[in-house]
Each structure stands twice: as C-alpha cells, then as structure tokens.
Amino acid sequence: MITPSRQLVFRTLLGTGIREGLFWPVWWYSRGLSETSLWLLNSVRGSVKFFGVDVWVKNWFVPMYGDDSIAGSLISIGVRSAVIVIRSLGVVAWFLVAVFLFFLYIFAFPLALFGFFGSLIGVLF
Amino acid sequence: MPKLAVQLGGKTYVWSAVLDEAIVMDRSAHEKAMQVLFILSVVKTCVFAAVAILLLLITDPTRVLTSAFWMKPSWTLVFVWGTGLALLFVWYHKRLVAHREVKMPVGEEVGKVEEVDAVNEAINIETFFSPDAKKAVEAAFELANSYGHATVEPIHLFVGALDDVNVHVVFNRLGLTVDVLKDPLTRRLSTRPLSKPTQFSLDAERVLLEGFRGALREKQEHVTALAVFAASYQADPFLQELLLDNHVDENQFWNMVAWLGIHEKMRERYERFKKAALYKPTGAMNRSMTSVVTPMLDALSEDLTTAAVSGRLPMLIERESEIEELFRVIEGGRQSVILVGSEGVGKTSIVAGVAELMVEECVPTILQDKRLVRLSIPHLVSGASEAEAQERLLLVLSEVAKSRNIILAITDIDQLVSQNGANDLASTLVDFLSRSGTFAIATTTPQAYSEVVERSVLGREFQKVDVLEPDHKAAIHILESKIGGMEYEHHVVFSYEAVEKAVTLTDRYMHETYLPKKAIEIARETALQVAKTRGKDALVTGEDVSLIVAGKTGIPTTSVQSDETEKLLALESRMHGRVIGQDEAVSAVSAALRRARTELRSQARPIATFLFLGPTGVGKTELAKTVAQTYFGSEDLMIRLDMSEYQDPSSIHRMIGVPGSGQGGLLTEAVRKNPFSIVLLDELEKANADILNLFLQVFDDGRLTDAAGRTVDFTNTIIIATSNAGTQYIQDAVGRGEDLASVKTQLLEEALRGIYRPEFLNRFDGVIVFKPLAREDVLSITELFMAQVAKRLEPKGIGFRAAPEAIAELAQKGFDPKFGARPLRRLVQEEVDNAIANALLEGKVKRRDTIVLEAGGGIRIEEAAAL
Numbered sequence: 001m002i003t004p005s006r007q008l009v010f011r012t013l014l015g016t017g018i019r020e021g022l023f024w025p026v027w028w029y030s031r032g033l034s035e036t037s038l039w040l041l042n043s044v045r046g047s048v049k050f051f052g053v054d055v056w057v058k059n060w061f062v063p064m065y066g067d068d069s070i071a072g073s074l075i076s077i078g079v080r081s082a083v084i085v086i087r088s089l090g091v092v093a094w095f096l097v098a099v100f101l102f103f104l105y106i107f108a109f110p111l112a113l114f115g116f117f118g119s120l121i122g123v124l125f
Numbered sequence: 126m127p128k129l130a131v132q133l134g135g136k137t138y139v140w141s142a143v144l145d146e147a148i149v150m151d152r153s154a155h156e157k158a159m160q161v162l163f164i165l166s167v168v169k170t171c172v173f174a175a176v177a178i179l180l181l182l183i184t185d186p187t188r189v190l191t192s193a194f195w196m197k198p199s200w201t202l203v204f205v206w207g208t209g210l211a212l213l214f215v216w217y218h219k220r221l222v223a224h225r226e227v228k229m230p231v232g233e234e235v236g237k238v239e240e241v242d243a244v245n246e247a248i249n250i251e252t253f254f255s256p257d258a259k260k261a262v263e264a265a266f267e268l269a270n271s272y273g274h275a276t277v278e279p280i281h282l283f284v285g286a287l288d289d290v291n292v293h294v295v296f297n298r299l300g301l302t303v304d305v306l307k308d309p310l311t312r313r314l315s316t317r318p319l320s321k322p323t324q325f326s327l328d329a330e331r332v333l334l335e336g337f338r339g340a341l342r343e344k345q346e347h348v349t350a351l352a353v354f355a356a357s358y359q360a361d362p363f364l365q366e367l368l369l370d371n372h373v374d375e376n377q378f379w380n381m382v383a384w385l386g387i388h389e390k391m392r393e394r395y396e397r398f399k400k401a402a403l404y405k406p407t408g409a410m411n412r413s414m415t416s417v418v419t420p421m422l423d424a425l426s427e428d429l430t431t432a433a434v435s436g437r438l439p440m441l442i443e444r445e446s447e448i449e450e451l452f453r454v455i456e457g458g459r460q461s462v463i464l465v466g467s468e469g470v471g472k473t474s475i476v477a478g479v480a481e482l483m484v485e486e487c488v489p490t491i492l493q494d495k496r497l498v499r500l501s502i503p504h505l506v507s508g509a510s511e512a513e514a515q516e517r518l519l520l521v522l523s524e525v526a527k528s529r530n531i532i533l534a535i536t537d538i539d540q541l542v543s544q545n546g547a548n549d550l551a552s553t554l555v556d557f558l559s560r561s562g563t564f565a566i567a568t569t570t571p572q573a574y575s576e577v578v579e580r581s582v583l584g585r586e587f588q589k590v591d592v593l594e595p596d597h598k599a600a601i602h603i604l605e606s607k608i609g610g611m612e613y614e615h616h617v618v619f620s621y622e623a624v625e626k627a628v629t630l631t632d633r634y635m636h637e638t639y640l641p642k643k644a645i646e647i648a649r650e651t652a653l654q655v656a657k658t659r660g661k662d663a664l665v666t667g668e669d670v671s672l673i674v675a676g677k678t679g680i681p682t683t684s685v686q687s688d689e690t691e692k693l694l695a696l697e698s699r700m701h702g703r704v705i706g707q708d709e710a711v712s713a714v715s716a717a718l719r720r721a722r723t724e725l726r727s728q729a730r731p732i733a734t735f736l737f738l739g740p741t742g743v744g745k746t747e748l749a750k751t752v753a754q755t756y757f758g759s760e761d762l763m764i765r766l767d768m769s770e771y772q773d774p775s776s777i778h779r780m781i782g783v784p785g786s787g788q789g790g791l792l793t794e795a796v797r798k799n800p801f802s803i804v805l806l807d808e809l810e811k812a813n814a815d816i817l818n819l820f821l822q823v824f825d826d827g828r829l830t831d832a833a834g835r836t837v838d839f840t841n842t843i844i845i846a847t848s849n850a851g852t853q854y855i856q857d858a859v860g861r862g863e864d865l866a867s868v869k870t871q872l873l874e875e876a877l878r879g880i881y882r883p884e885f886l887n888r889f890d891g892v893i894v895f896k897p898l899a900r901e902d903v904l905s906i907t908e909l910f911m912a913q914v915a916k917r918l919e920p921k922g923i924g925f926r927a928a929p930e931a932i933a934e935l936a937q938k939g940f941d942p943k944f945g946a947r948p949l950r951r952l953v954q955e956e957v958d959n960a961i962a963n964a965l966l967e968g969k970v971k972r973r974d975t976i977v978l979e980a981g982g983g984i985r986i987e988e989a990a991a992l
Contacts, residue, residue, distance in 0.1 A: 008150065008151075013158035016158050016162060020217075020218065024214070055494065063415070064415060108209075108213060112213055115202070115205075119206055
C-alpha cells in the first residue's frame with residue numbers, strides 16, 4: 001500500500017489551500033457566475049411550468065369545464081386571460097427573486113471580503 | 126502511449142492516465158489534503174459562527190439591527206463577516222470539487238475496443254471514472270507494484286475493486302466471500318511475470334475501456350468500480366473459472382451485476398418521478414381545466430395516474446418493447462389497444478407503467494395532460510339489471526366524452542361480453558370509442574381473446590398487442606426490481622440464488638400460473654417464512670425457496686440431502702423388499718430415478734418412460750407401485766389407466782377431454798392436479814392405435830394439450846406401460862433357457878411388430894422383459910405374503926409366524942407358471958386369512974398371543990403368559 005507521508009500531505013494541503021484561495025475570485029466571477037446565472041435562469045423557466053403558464057396559454061381558447069356554448073367559451077377566454085395574468089405574476093415574482101439572488105451573488109464575495117478585513121483592520125488599528 | 130481506443134460520436138476515447146509510484150502517492154496525498162481542507166473550512170465556519178453568536182449574546186443581540194453595529198468595527202463584526210466569508214469558501218470548495226467530475230458522453234453507437242497505432246486528440250476516459258473506480262485502479266497498480274509484477278492485469282483490477290461497496294453487495298448476494306477466493310487469487314498472482322517498473326498491460330487497458338463502454342451502454346453517470354470489476358471478470362477466463370468453482374456461473378454473475386444496475390435505475394427514476402409528480406394533478410381536473418367533474422366515473426373506477434403520483438403503483442421493468450408498440454398503435458391511428466397475455470405475465474403492470482409515464486409526461490402528445498382511469502366492470506354491473514348496467518356505462522362514457530382528459534383502462538374486458546346477456550355493454554363501448562375519437566387500453570387473456578373478444582364487436586375496435594411471458598433473464602430482472610420492497614417489508618436479505626430459484630423452479634414445476642407473478646409470489650412467501658423462522662436480517666437462500674416450492678407442488682426440489690443419498694443409492698434393495706426377482710427391471714428403474722433426482726435427466730421429457738413386458742402376475746404392477754412408494758412417497762401418487770377401456774378411437778376424449786367442453790380429460794386432469802406422480806398404463810396392447818399416438822408427444826415433449834387448451838406438463842411423471850403382449854413367446858423362450866437380452870431382441874423385432882409401431886417402442890427409455898417366476902421366486906413371494914399377514918395383525922397386538930414347511934407347502938400349491946403369483950395371493954387369502962379370521966371371531970386369540978401357521982394349513986395359537 002502506497003501511503004503518503006504526513007509531510008507530503010501537509011505540503012499538498014498548503015499548496016492546494018493557497019492555490020484555491022488565489023483562484024477563488026477568478027472562479028467566482030467566471031465559471032461560478034455562469035453556473036449560478038444558468039441555475040437561476042433554469043429556475044425561472046421552471047417557474048413557468050410550476051405556475052402552469054405554458055399550459056394555460058396553450059389552452060387559452062379551449063373552453064373551460066367542457067362548456068362548448070358561445071357564452072361559456074367567451075367567459076372561458078375572459079377567465080383564462082385573468083388566470084394567465086395572475087399566474088404570470090407568480091413567474092414575474094420569482095424572476096425578481098432570481099434577479100435579487102443574482103446581484104446577491106455578485107456582491108456577496110467582495111462584501112464579505114471587505115467586511116471581514118475592513119472590520120479586522122479597524123479593530124486592530 | 127495508449128494502444129487501444131473506443132470511438133463515440135466522432136471522438137476517440139483512450140486510457141492515457143500514467144500511473145507510477147510517485148503519481149499514486151501524489152494523488153493519495155492530494156485526496157487527503159482535499160479532505161482536510163474541507164474539514165478545516167467547515168470547522169472554521171462553525172468556530173466563527175459560534176464566536177459571533179456568543180459575542181452577540183454576551184452584549185445585546187438587537188445591536189445587529191442598528192446601522193452603528195455595521196459601520197463601527199468590532200470583534201463581533203469581524204466574526205459575523207468571517208462566518209459569511211467562510212461559508213462562501215465552503216460553498217466554493219464544494220463546487221470546485223464537483224467541477225472535477227466530468228459528465229459522461231452520450232451516444233447511441235458505442236464503438237468496439239480497437240487497437241490504434243497513434244492517437245491524436247484523444248480524450249482520457251479516466252476523467253469519467255468515479256472516485257471509487259479511480260481508487261480501484263490505483264489499488265490494482267499498488268498490488269502489481271508491491272508484488273513487483275511487470276504489468277497490471279485484469280486480475281489486479283479485479284482484486285483492486287474488491288473494496289468497493291457495490292462489489293461487496295455482489296459478493297454477499299452471490300454467497301461469496303473474499304476469504305474463499307483469497308488463496309487461489311494469491312496463487313495466481315504469484316505466477317505473474319516480474320519486472321520493474323510496473324506498467325498497464327494491453328488486457329488491463331481493454332478492461333478499463335470495456336468498463337467505460339459498459340457504463341455508456343447502461344447510461345451511467347460515471348464509470349464505477351463495479352464496471353471495472355465486471356469488465357475484469359469478463360476479460361479473464363481464470364476469474365470466470367474461479368467463480369464457477371464457487372458455484373457462480375456467468376449468467377448468475379451478470380444477472381447480479383444487472384440487479385445493481387436495476388436498483389440504481391429505479392432510484393434515478395424515482396427521483397425524476399417525484400419531481401414530475403409535483404406537476405401532475407391528482408383530481409378529476411387537468412392542469413388546463415378543460416375537463417369536467419366525473420362523479421359517476423369516479424364511483425366505478427380507480428384513477429391510475431393519481432395512484433401513480435402517490436407512489437402506489439409498482440415500477441415497470443423489462444417491458445419497453447410492449448410499451449413502445451402500445452404507443453405506436455395509439456399514435457398511429459388513435460386506436461384502442463388490447464393487451465393480450467396470460468394471467469400473471471404483467472398486463473396490469475404495463476397499464477400501471479403507462480400511468481407512470483403519463484405522470485412524467487414522457488408519453489405521446491395525445492396522452493399528455495390526461496389521466497388514465499381504470500373502469501371496474503364488476504362495479505359497473507354489480508346489483509344492476511342489464512338495462513341499469515347499460516345506463517351506468519352510458520353515463521360513464523358521457524362523462525369521459527365531456528371531460529376530454531380521460532383515457533379508459535379496462536382490465537379483463539371480456540367480462541363486458543361474457544356477462545349474462547350483457548353483450549350490449551361491449552357494443553355501447555365500441556360505439557362510443559368509434560364516435561368520440563378517444564380510445565381505451567384494455568387487457569384480456571389469450572383464451573378469452575380467442576373465445577370472446579375476437580368474435581365480438583370488441584375485436585374490430587381494439588388492436589391486439591401480445592404480452593408474452595418473460596424469459597428467465599427478464600423474469601429474474603423483474604423479480605430483482607421487487608426484492609427491495611420485500612426485504613424492507615420483512616427485514617430479510619435475499620441471495621441471488623434465491624431470486625434465480627424462485628424463477629427457475631416456478632417455471633419448471635408450476636405450470637398453472639405464469640412468470641413473473643408466480644416467482645414474485647413464491648419469493649414473497651419465502652421472505653415471510655424466513656422472517657418468521659429465522660428472525661430479523663436473515664438470509665433467504667435458494668434452499669428456502671426450494672422448500673416453499675416443494676411444499677406447494679409436492680415435488681422434491683431441494684438439493685439431495687445426505688439421508689436421501691443413502692436412500693437413492695440403496696433403491697434396488699428397497700425395491701427388492703417388495704418385488705422378488707426381476708433384477709433387470711429393478712436396476713433400470715432405480716437408475717432412472719437416480720438420474721432424475723440428481724437432475725441429469727432431460728428437463729423436457731418425463732422423468733422416465735418404461736414398457737414392462739411379461740406374463741401376468743410376475744410383478745409388473747407391483748414394481749410400479751413400489752416406485753410410487755419409494756420415489757414419490759405414496760402409492761396414492763399413481764394414476765392408473767386401464768387401457769382396455771380405451772379400445773375405441775373416440776375414447777381419446779375420455780383421456781384429454783371433449784372438444785368444446787372446456788374441460789380436461791381423466792388423464793390430463795389427474796396429471797394437472799398431481800404433476801409429480803406415476804402414470805401406469807395397464808394392458809397397453811389393448812388400447813386403440815390413436816391413443817398410442819397421443820403418447821408419442823408425451824414421451825417426446827413431456828406435455829399434452831387438453832380439450833380446454835391447457836398444456837399439461839408431464840415432465841415430472843414417470844410413465845410405465847405394462848403389456849402382456851408376447852407373453853407366450855417369453856414363457857416359451859425362458860423355458861428353453863434363452864437369456865432375457867435375446868428374448869427382448871426377438872420380442873422387439875418379431876413378436877411385438879404387429880402390436881406396436883417401431884417408433885412408438887423406440888420412444889420408451891426402457892423396454893423391460895419380466896421373466897416368468899421360478900419356484901424359488903414363488904417361495905420368496907410366499908414369505909413376503911406371510912410378512913404382510915404378520916404386519917396386518919400387528920395393530921391388534923397379535924403375533925404371527927409361519928413354519929418353513931407351511932411356507933413351502935403354500936408356495937407349492939400356489940405356483941402356476943401361467944399366472945405367476947396371482948394364484949398364490951388368492952391361496953393366502955383362502956387358507957391363511959380365512960383361518961385367522963375364524964379364530965378371531967371365535968375369540969380364540971387374545972392380545973399378545975401368537976398365531977402359528979403349520980404345515981397342512983392348520984393354525985396353532987401360542988398363548989401369551991398372563992400379565
């Protein structure tokens with residue numbers, strides 16, 4: 001069994017730790033940002049399905065509750081329009097949350113970094 | 126430099142990872158460092174958070190709500206921000222590690238592993254290996270390196286993967302232990318050529334690429350250690366032989382590996398299904414709210430999509446082709462489908478599978494945003510007159526038409542037609558389906574389809590999709606998918622052997638029902654039995670399953686135990702306890718029974734088929750009875766047909782049933798109810814030639830179809846035909862002193878020619894000639910009869926013995942070369958039994974007295990001493 005020595009593990013730990021630390025800001029605003037954006041975008045897409053907006057738009061002119069009469073169809077279009085608006089509001093709300101989370105991601109890293117080091121320097125000096 | 130490659134989607138994949146001691150050590154160090162780094166980050170976060178909370182609690186926690194707290198530097202603020210920063214680092218670190226896992230490529234056509242000279246721009250498949258698989262490869266390298274082997278070979282990869290948790294599962298279920306394999310593996314490893322530095326052999330490279338191909342085929346997310354393990358087994362004949370020595374053949378190995386694959390797929394599907402189920406409405410209303418409420422339908426049906434959403438339906442396995450065909454029919458012409466398959470083959474499971482796919486919306490557009498509702502015909506017709514039932518159906522169909530989001534599932538649709546005079550229900554349904562543009566998915570059995578559905582209006586509207594009984598492999602996979610539930614329910618663990626036996630034994634011995642249902646039922650019953658008798662976490666073995674099958678069928682399916690071995694080896698002497706002389710017949714029958722019990726016989730024919738030829742009263746029937754007693758455990762397990770009753774060609778109906786009656790005949794019903802028995806065809810020469818033809822098929826294929834269309838299995842019967850044909854010739858030839866072998870040859874070639882056709886005689890496993898009884902045989906038989914008399918008196922507490930002179934006298938009187946031992950039996954009745962009966966009636970004999978039969982036929986009573 002090939003077992004690495006403690007020194008080697010420590011050296012690797014130090015090297016990896018420093019490398020990860022230096023790479024952190026680069027990753028945060030490149031790959032990390034793109035991944036997070038994509039995830040948020042998918043979640044907004046998912047919200048369309050969650051609120052059923054796609055299904056309702058597809059059936060906008062299909063009478064509700066199987067009522068084929070003219071009056072029924074007209075009422076149905078009206079109700080469907082209202083429901084589509086209400087459901088779309090849900091999607092918009094989630095979109096706003098996603099935008100907030102996006103900006104939170106953008107600012108979280110420098111905020112935490114400067115907050116920590118700023119406070120530390122302020123306390124120490 | 127890689128020498129082998131796999132092509133996929135225009136790209137080349139190779140194993141190009143370089144492994145040497147330094148690299149392995151570096152990797153190991155890196156892995157440990159990453160673990161330590163993660164632990165340190167988490168600890169740091171926790172410490173910062175704890176200090177921040179403590180500082181806040183010591184002072185005033187509400188300070189965080191003031192702007193002064195955030196603007197003015199303080200130690201509390203340092204730890205609050207520090208906690209946030211540490212949390213972000215933990216998240217970043219986890220994401221960074223996740224990035225290193227590259228997604229497997231996707232492609233339908235995976236090329237074979239081929240040799241390449243030079244590779245440009247190839248992708249290293251190591252990036253697709255899971256951490257466990259990488260660990261297995263490194264362990265293989267370390268093993269080869271520690272032995273000083275020149276190359277890493279499949280055997281090293283096999284051993285390297287043994288620590289993987291899934292490989293442990295494979296071992297446990299197959300009943301293997303590493304300890305058992307240790308010695309042969311060590312011996313094998315010690316024979317490998319030595320050289321430094323250790324490099325990857327071509328075979329090892331092939332194993333890794335085959336593992337990659339296997340993972341691609343199974344659509345796995347990574348190449349797992351199990352895939353490496355399986356590929357190494359496939360590549361090395363030594364490993365196959367080693368496992369075979371431990372009673373694991375290739376089929377068992379691959380089915381076991383497939384079991385884990387099925388388990389993984391079911392888990393993935395369950396995860397996907399759970400997400401999809403969130404979007405599927407469970408009530409009458411669809412998502413687009415185009416449907417209407419359906420109170421009548423709800424009262425007479427079960428919503429399968431709702432059942433699927435709440436996880437009440439079983440997951441469908443191994444029925445992809447049937448589902449595909451079903452969707453093709455529906456998509457092709459919006460036509461209704463009828464699934465035709467025998468009871469238990471999985472028609473209802475397919476319908477449930479469609480419901481699950483509808484929940485996931487992985488169905489043709491025509492089925493999307495719809496619900497599958499199973500209409501219950503018994504509910505529809507119960508307590509209703511014909512008119513009422515029709516009214517109910519019309520109401521239901523009107524609701525379906527209005528709702529527009531309902532697909533009807535009708536199990537056992539033949540009930541619509543076969544209800545007393547309610548043929549109109551089928552017509553109403555067909556009329557509705559043809560007008561409304563909707564369709565239904567129905568099920569029925571092949572028999573009901575041909576007798577009822579095909580001839581009715583339903584036959585025109587419904588397109589048939591056959592659901593066949595799954596083969597062994599598919600049935601094993603289906604059962605494997607159910608085992609998890611059984612293990613969870615009963616707290617037991619199934620071995621692979623138990624799963625396999627549940628399928629093979631039920632298939633071989635239980636012909637009334639079909640796979641996979643019968644195997645699932647047997648497995649469930651065995652799990653319950655084992656949980657009851659052996660408690661929690663007990664292992665369900667193949668023997669447990671055999672015991673349950675044996676209990677249900679009466680057929681000894683368990684492996685031969687030591688006491689039974691003795692019994693089987695001493696069959697001849699046991700049989701000679703009842704049959705005097707006839708050594709050839711006894712030997713032939715004993716040998717056939719031993720072959721059958723050790724499973725060396727053909728499984729597609731009866732256990733044995735014998736033709737006993739010889740004069741009357743020489744022991745032919747007695748030997749048949751002895752076989753029933755010795756092998757089947759009871760003389761009652763003998764189906765005796767007097768063939769003189771089958772002289773007319775029409776008597777065939779008595780044997781297999783009258784066509785159109787829907788019932789079996791005397792023979793087929795008897796064998797169907799007792800498949801493990803002796804069929805004795807007495808006086809075969811008297812039967813009609815057509816009847817003999819019937820047995821040609823039985824002797825060849827071990828089955829017979831009765832008038833009801835059921836195939837009756839004869840593979841667990843012993844068929845013995847007795848015949849007096851050629852008796853005169855046998856008596857004359859034996860009288861002349863000819864040996865039995867030449868008598869038999871003469872009989873087959875001459876005397877029996879006009880009676881049996883040669884192809885009929887050839888189909889018997891043995892034609893055995895019983896020789897006429899000699900005087901000494903009759904003497905032994907007389908002794909046997911006397912012993913029987915003594916046995917009969919035993920329950921009365923009365924002893925019996927016969928003087929040697931009396932026995933000789935009886936034998937002398939009872940011997941008749943023409944009728945064998947028959948006159949002797951009569952004589953014993955007349956002279957011995959009668960005398961004893963009189964003595965008993967006259968009160969001359971009391972308990973513990975002994976009756977002595979003396980020469981001259983008189984009896985003497987030896988009185989016992991008073992108590």
